[in-house]
Amino acid sequence: MGLTELKQRVAELANLGGALDLLHWDLETFMPKGGVEDRASQVALLGRIAHEWFVADEVGAWLVAAETEVRGLDPTSDDVRAVQVLRRDFDRERKVPTAWVAEFARTTSLAQHAWRDARAGAGFAHFRPHLERVLDARREYAGFFTPWKSVYDPLLDDFEPGTTTADVERVFAELRPPLVALVEAIRTRGRAVDAGFLDGDFDEVQQTEFGMDVLRRMGFDFDRGRQDRSAHPFTTAFSRNDVRITTRFDRACLSPALFGSMHEGGHALYEQGIAAEYARTALGRYASLGIHESQSRLWENVVGRSRQFWKRFYPELQRRFPTLASVPIDSFYRAINRVAPSLIRVEADEVTYNLHIMMRFDLELALLRGDLAVADLPTAWREASRAALGIAPPDDANGALQDIHWSGGAFAYFPTYTIGNLAAVQLFDAAAAAVPGIPADIERGEFGALLGWLRENVHRHGRKYEPGELLRRATGRPLEAAPYLRYLHTKYADVYGLG
Amino acid sequence: MGLTELKQRVAELANLGGALDLLHWDLETFMPKGGVEDRASQVALLGRIAHEWFVADEVGAWLVAAETEVRGLDPTSDDVRAVQVLRRDFDRERKVPTAWVAEFARTTSLAQHAWRDARAGAGFAHFRPHLERVLDARREYAGFFTPWKSVYDPLLDDFEPGTTTADVERVFAELRPPLVALVEAIRTRGRAVDAGFLDGDFDEVQQTEFGMDVLRRMGFDFDRGRQDRSAHPFTTAFSRNDVRITTRFDRACLSPALFGSMHEGGHALYEQGIAAEYARTALGRYASLGIHESQSRLWENVVGRSRQFWKRFYPELQRRFPTLASVPIDSFYRAINRVAPSLIRVEADEVTYNLHIMMRFDLELALLRGDLAVADLPTAWREASRAALGIAPPDDANGALQDIHWSGGAFAYFPTYTIGNLAAVQLFDAAAAAVPGIPADIERGEFGALLGWLRENVHRHGRKYEPGELLRRATGRPLEAAPYLRYLHTKYADVYGLG
Numbered sequence: 001m002g003l004t005e006l007k008q009r010v011a012e013l014a015n016l017g018g019a020l021d022l023l024h025w026d027l028e029t030f031m032p033k034g035g036v037e038d039r040a041s042q043v044a045l046l047g048r049i050a051h052e053w054f055v056a057d058e059v060g061a062w063l064v065a066a067e068t069e070v071r072g073l074d075p076t077s078d079d080v081r082a083v084q085v086l087r088r089d090f091d092r093e094r095k096v097p098t099a100w101v102a103e104f105a106r107t108t109s110l111a112q113h114a115w116r117d118a119r120a121g122a123g124f125a126h127f128r129p130h131l132e133r134v135l136d137a138r139r140e141y142a143g144f145f146t147p148w149k150s151v152y153d154p155l156l157d158d159f160e161p162g163t164t165t166a167d168v169e170r171v172f173a174e175l176r177p178p179l180v181a182l183v184e185a186i187r188t189r190g191r192a193v194d195a196g197f198l199d200g201d202f203d204e205v206q207q208t209e210f211g212m213d214v215l216r217r218m219g220f221d222f223d224r225g226r227q228d229r230s231a232h233p234f235t236t237a238f239s240r241n242d243v244r245i246t247t248r249f250d251r252a253c254l255s256p257a258l259f260g261s262m263h264e265g266g267h268a269l270y271e272q273g274i275a276a277e278y279a280r281t282a283l284g285r286y287a288s289l290g291i292h293e294s295q296s297r298l299w300e301n302v303v304g305r306s307r308q309f310w311k312r313f314y315p316e317l318q319r320r321f322p323t324l325a326s327v328p329i330d331s332f333y334r335a336i337n338r339v340a341p342s343l344i345r346v347e348a349d350e351v352t353y354n355l356h357i358m359m360r361f362d363l364e365l366a367l368l369r370g371d372l373a374v375a376d377l378p379t380a381w382r383e384a385s386r387a388a389l390g391i392a393p394p395d396d397a398n399g400a401l402q403d404i405h406w407s408g409g410a411f412a413y414f415p416t417y418t419i420g421n422l423a424a425v426q427l428f429d430a431a432a433a434a435v436p437g438i439p440a441d442i443e444r445g446e447f448g449a450l451l452g453w454l455r456e457n458v459h460r461h462g463r464k465y466e467p468g469e470l471l472r473r474a475t476g477r478p479l480e481a482a483p484y485l486r487y488l489h490t491k492y493a494d495v496y497g498l499g
Numbered sequence: 500m501g502l503t504e505l506k507q508r509v510a511e512l513a514n515l516g517g518a519l520d521l522l523h524w525d526l527e528t529f530m531p532k533g534g535v536e537d538r539a540s541q542v543a544l545l546g547r548i549a550h551e552w553f554v555a556d557e558v559g560a561w562l563v564a565a566e567t568e569v570r571g572l573d574p575t576s577d578d579v580r581a582v583q584v585l586r587r588d589f590d591r592e593r594k595v596p597t598a599w600v601a602e603f604a605r606t607t608s609l610a611q612h613a614w615r616d617a618r619a620g621a622g623f624a625h626f627r628p629h630l631e632r633v634l635d636a637r638r639e640y641a642g643f644f645t646p647w648k649s650v651y652d653p654l655l656d657d658f659e660p661g662t663t664t665a666d667v668e669r670v671f672a673e674l675r676p677p678l679v680a681l682v683e684a685i686r687t688r689g690r691a692v693d694a695g696f697l698d699g700d701f702d703e704v705q706q707t708e709f710g711m712d713v714l715r716r717m718g719f720d721f722d723r724g725r726q727d728r729s730a731h732p733f734t735t736a737f738s739r740n741d742v743r744i745t746t747r748f749d750r751a752c753l754s755p756a757l758f759g760s761m762h763e764g765g766h767a768l769y770e771q772g773i774a775a776e777y778a779r780t781a782l783g784r785y786a787s788l789g790i791h792e793s794q795s796r797l798w799e800n801v802v803g804r805s806r807q808f809w810k811r812f813y814p815e816l817q818r819r820f821p822t823l824a825s826v827p828i829d830s831f832y833r834a835i836n837r838v839a840p841s842l843i844r845v846e847a848d849e850v851t852y853n854l855h856i857m858m859r860f861d862l863e864l865a866l867l868r869g870d871l872a873v874a875d876l877p878t879a880w881r882e883a884s885r886a887a888l889g890i891a892p893p894d895d896a897n898g899a900l901q902d903i904h905w906s907g908g909a910f911a912y913f914p915t916y917t918i919g920n921l922a923a924v925q926l927f928d929a930a931a932a933a934v935p936g937i938p939a940d941i942e943r944g945e946f947g948a949l950l951g952w953l954r955e956n957v958h959r960h961g962r963k964y965e966p967g968e969l970l971r972r973a974t975g976r977p978l979e980a981a982p983y984l985r986y987l988h989t990k991y992a993d994v995y996g997l998g
Contacts, residue, residue: 011540012544015537015540015541015544016541016544016545018537018538018541019518019522019541019544019545022521022522022525022541023518023521026521026525030529030725030727031741032721032722032723032724032725032740032741033722034720034722034723034724034740034741035723035737035738035740035741037740038514038517038737038738038740038741038778038779039517039737039741041510041514041779042514042515042517042518042521042737045511045514045515045518046515046518049548221533222531223531223532223533224531224533224534225531225533226529226531228529238534238537238538238541239534239537241531241533241534241536241537242530242531242533242534242537242538279537280537280540
């Protein structure tokens with residue numbers, strides 16, 4: 001009594017969530033533009049039902065009953081953990097007034113429109129009042145969860161349960177000086193890397209087929225998923241048995257499709273790998289955004305930008321794109337790992353990427369704390385960019401208006417990208433230590449052992465463990481900067497001949 | 500008070516319906532096979548919510564209040580009609596116990612699986628017990644609506660409001676003898692028609708592009724719709740602003756894509772043409788299946804299989820498919836209008852098609868009345884086929900197992916196809932009488948005047964009028980066999996030189 005009803009409600013919410021996700025997926029992939037208004041109404045309606053069904057009084061009563069019911073059970077059992085997870089989610093959602101949710105949806109919807117217009121030419125001033133409202137709303141949201149040490153804590157906790165602002169600050173403090181030093185070493189002492197041949201004219205059918213082949217070899221199950229195109233690549237899972245990724249193809253440039261497919265493929269392998277017995281239960285979701293990103297980055301960067309990987313796949317790439325025939329594999333390898341400070345986060349290399357993140361973290365923390373006014377954000381962005389990367393954007397479209405996140409209210413989201421980068425290396429190291437044949441496998445295009453280790457140590461657990469515990473169980477360590485820095489130093493000493 | 504709440508509930512149900520339709524569309528087009536179980540749960544859940552929201556007690560109370568509210572209003576006003584339509588739907592749905600709905604969903608789901616297996620080799624005996632259960636359930640359903648003259652009446656009324664079994668019998672009685680005579684005249688006195696060149700090897704990209712071009716010229720708005728592939732072509736409308744059709748392409752045969760696109764395009768123009776002010780209201784749906792089919796048949800057959808149409812489009816078809824270069828337009832025109840009794844309804848020509856329908860009508864009526872046992876259906880089918888078409892299927896896959904309808908519980912659906920065929924001709928005649936330039940327009944590939952007349956006289960009205968009244972308003976006449984028979988006699992005297 002209690003647990004059974006809870007489980008049934010969670011299963012219904014999973015079905016509702018799957019339908020909602022399809023509405024979003026279709027919006028990004030195939031929906032004709034005329035459908036946009038009705039789609040917004042459909043999404044709002046299903047979202048409202050899902051919210052009401054979850055925060056209902058009877059769910060609270062079932063939870064209390066279920067807590068009594070599981071008392072005395074093995075504390076590591078799935079049922080105990082499922083009740084904990086639901087208690088956490090329920091309490092969080094109940095603390096947020098329904099009126100706030102509705103108002104926030106309206107505020108961010110308007111802000112996203114304004115953001116698009118601002119980027120398209122209307123300028124930051126057009127976006128400013130909207131961002132101010134979003135920021136106020138987010139501060140109000142944080143207020144629902146007092147007490148906390150930092151206003152940033154409750155926001156971060158939504159994305160990365162159990163991780164605090166202080167945790168992020170500690171890791172970032174470890175990471176920043178060596179990263180800056182590495183960028184400087186590359187700039188002053190690294191040999192030149194030419195990446196010009198990655199631009200040109202690349203048949204899109206060949207790009208698609210190559211990407212599909214890589215995905216298949218990675219272990220992506222096309223019977224339980226598919227790949228389509230969209231302007232902004234993403235992964236969505238209607239259930240573990242229907243996981244869809246999208247990729248952006250660019251005739252003029254190979255990189256988006258090559259690494260985009262592996263990135264989204266990494267996300268998708270995670271979703272396809274959550275234990276079947278967790279399907280439509282409270283544990284049948286990913287552990288956190290950081291853990292999700294660790295899976296995409298592991299495949300995109302640690303595997304996909306490795307020498308081993310291209311030993312197997314470069315000949316095939318050359319066969320598909322004849323202009324690469326005269327490019328030696330070493331030149332290709334160095335080109336796809338070229339390091340250069342740039343203005344755009346999503347195009348940044350492995351080394352400078354985290355500098356983009358840390359700069360955003362500093363800015364959003366200052367905004368939330370009230371140490372930085374929205375009106376001063378463009379200037380602060382330029383200064384931060386100059387400090388972090390040595391360059392400043394010529395306009396706000398490439399500066400304070402660059403990312404969609406804040407307009408949608410996603411403050412405290414950025415750190416999860418860096419958490420993912422660090423965790424990717426920690427997890428790969430642990431896998432390679434447990435199964436020493438993995439690097440040799442990659443050279444042969446065999447990923448079964450690596451995927452098997454990830455399935456066993458990460459994917460299958462879903463939400464059973466908080467991200468910190470999941471990482472400790474898989475690697476024996478908490479999240480750390482050192483392994484990532486070692487990985488970068490070794491790799492880029494080779495790429496740039498830093499000796 | 501009452502009407503406002505009703506309208507809001509109807510708008511919410513329209514949003515829910517749009518989401519449900521997307522779940523179905525995706526299932527038929529892009530869903531990976533692993534998604535099938537979860538999709539069934541998602542569909543069941545949203546269907547359950549929609550049903551509960553509609554038959555809720557408060558809706559009954561709002562209806563009573565709304566009926567008082569609209570008393571005294573102009574009886575032809577939209578609000579009056581909306582309340583009538585909702586009263587009709589509400590009373591019908593309330594008469595059906597929720598337990599019956601759930602049981603029927605289970606019964607037909609199992610029956611459809613069994614039907615597939617039976618067709619794939621397990622044989623009719625495998626399907627028989629399922630069909631018996633579906634039939635029993637349908638009889639029980641009819642029982643909820645007593646009194647009626649025929650057990651078939653309440654089932655037919657679901658698809659074709661206001662039309663009775665006696666109406667169908669009367670029209671079919673008019674239709675049958677002249678059709679049989681025409682088939683016989685063609686068989687004995689018609690000159691030979693060669694259609695062999697419609698089979699071959701036809702590039703699918705060219706097929707797609709030709710179909711898209713025709714759809715565009717017909718007036719299909721690709722900003723408010725799209726075309727995809729599926730095994731079984733269909734049209735679905737998530738709203739009037741997002742109407743999707745699917746087409747089946749066959750490399751070896753031109754016809755499915757050519758006429759399939761026009762058929763589904765006709766359905767889609769109807770949905771795109773319902774008045775914008777009816778969106779998400781009780782009147783914002785099609786009038787009946789028969790009226791829907793009249794739109795698809797009008798474009799597919801009356802326009803798409805006419806001499807005028809191909810005068811404009813045949814040169815383009817020849818350009819795309821060089822094997823047709825040596826085929827004169829007259830031969831092509833006769834080939835696409837070749838009449839030959841065949842076993843499969845969906846491949847039947849315009850003349851014999853209705854014989855397939857009438858035979859199914861007779862059989863399902865006998866089944867429902869208890870005059871025919873399910874066990875005897877295969878034999879009865881063979882005899883009916885021999886009587887109607889002069890040929891009998893060699894096996895049940897081409898006989899009693901041919902159509903999916905009965906396995907899904909869709910008894911009394913078949914007559915709507917013939918109603919559509921007749922209404923298509925009546926409507927086209929009325930349009931051509933009102934706008935004499937229409938045939939000449941078609942020769943130039945101009946369809947604006949025809950579409951305009953259909954929009955004004957059929958599409959925009961949605962469910963404002965019952966199908967019978969809609970037809971009388973548009974054509975001045977009730978549904979009749981005579982115009983259709985005149986159309987067939989004129990056309991096929993020409994095609995077959997019956998003089």
